[in-house]
Amino acid sequence: MKKFDVIVIGTGTAGQTAAFDLAAEGYNIAIIESSSTSGGVCALRGCQAKKWFYEVSEIVARCNHLQDIGITTLPRVDWQQILIEKNKFTSEVPENTIKNLRGNGVTFIEGQATFIDKFTVSVNNCNLKASSFIVATGAKPMALPFEGNEYMITSDEFLELKTLPERVAFIGGGFISFEFAHFAARLGCLKGEIYVLEANDKVLSPFDQDMVQQLVGASETEGINIQTNVYIVSIKKCRTGYTVVLESGLDLEVDLVVNGAGRAPNIDSLNLQAAEVDFSRRGITVDQHMKTSTDNIFAVGDCAESLQLARVADMEAHVAARTIIAAKDGGVSASIDYSATPAVLFTYPQLGSLGKTEEQLKEENIKYWKSYDTHLSWPTYRRVGLKYAAYKIMVDKDDLILGAHFISDNTTGLLNTFKQAMIDKVPVTRLYENNIMSPYPSRESDIVYMLSPFVE
Secondary structure, X not given: OEEEEEEEEOOXXXXXXXXXXXXXXXXXXXXXXXXXXXXXXXXXXXXXXXXXXXXXXXXXXXXXXXXXXXXXXXXXXXXXXXXXXXHHHHOOHHHHHHHHHHXXXXXXXXXXOEEEEXXXXXXXXXXXXXXXXXXXXXXXXXXXXXXXXXXXXEHHHHOOOOOOOOOEXXXXXXXXXXXXXXXXXXXXXXXXXXXXXXXXXXOOOOOOHHHHHHHHHHHHHOOEXXXXXXXXXXXXXXXXXXXXXXXXXXXXXXXXXXXXXXXXXXXXXOOHHHHOOOEEOOEEOOOOOOEOOOOOEEEOHHHEOOOOOHHHHHHHHHHHXXXXXXXXXXXXXXXOOOOOOOEEEOOOOEEXXXXXXXXXXXXXXXXXXXXXXXXXXXXXXXXXXXXXXXXXXXXXXXXXXEXXXXXXXXXXXXXXXXXXXXXXXXXXXXXXXXXXXXXOOOOOOOHHHHHHHHHO
């Protein structure tokens, strides 16, 4: 029976990060991957892969907004060309992943890992032992219960479509549906024939709802129909495509139905009960050190009951690895803090969120002051024809940032500035001064306009 110091289960960004950290410290590491394509969702079917479609759709969106104020001929797009370029990247990921792991002294094993007990897993009919385990198996598309769900494709399959049909319905009002609906709106679908169907009374519930309403307005302007309180009875195949049968009786006929309802932790095959690891439908229960209910087993990334973001997964992996190292060396365990975690929706305009939303502050009865505006007419946005630019910044009595939320064409840059200010506990009065000499004019230099209500 083979024995390792640590066994990592899953070769996505979190699994690789943990394996590399531990291997660099001289640990004997094995990593197990159940899929024939190593590398994880982010590189193959998520963050990296989708950006090939986003970059083109952003250019198209910009040109549409600049029509009649400088752009006279709109660009022509080719979905198949984007797909080919994306596949050039993704096709190299599995081989490069294995090569990098082995090159760093990590033993790579392909097969399904199943826990026998808290120190043993079974893989390919062989038992492997380790002092510690890090579970990093990621997430999978969430199953939906209605009749005809077999006619839906997943987000994975959407990114492999040879052609983009004219009429598409996205089920669920979250990250996946909004991002992919914006791709569809710019890359080939008919205007007005793209649908986002949400069962609850609001879409994008983790985000600040004032910002969400701005994005909904921007989306509807692009021909995306967003419907809430929608109950789907079934999906039926028809002569020209598929019929989404709704309880309201207002059925939809489309060419394609996409399951955009989010992802569920990929943990069903692990037999976590045998290792006495607690979990729920939201994922494996972990503490701030990424430890599970079993002291020597950790969980990181999308399989854990935490935020499903790639860079969060990386940080969780660092924390788990450092905690294992600290236990051996007698050091202090690492811990993770999610309070300054930015999230970006790659629509156009982008929706960004950092810290508390206004809804959360009210619910938690936290006193706050805010600077807030919508439909910004600053020159930076007028020049690009962006009519749905908005922001909301909230601070406490000490002028420290509680939350920052944006609709913009450079939300990532804005969020990063505010994220660092939150981490460094920079009051907005100083952040205002720090940004007076930002490159001008730019989205970042507009920060002084956002913060001016706090300093006047």
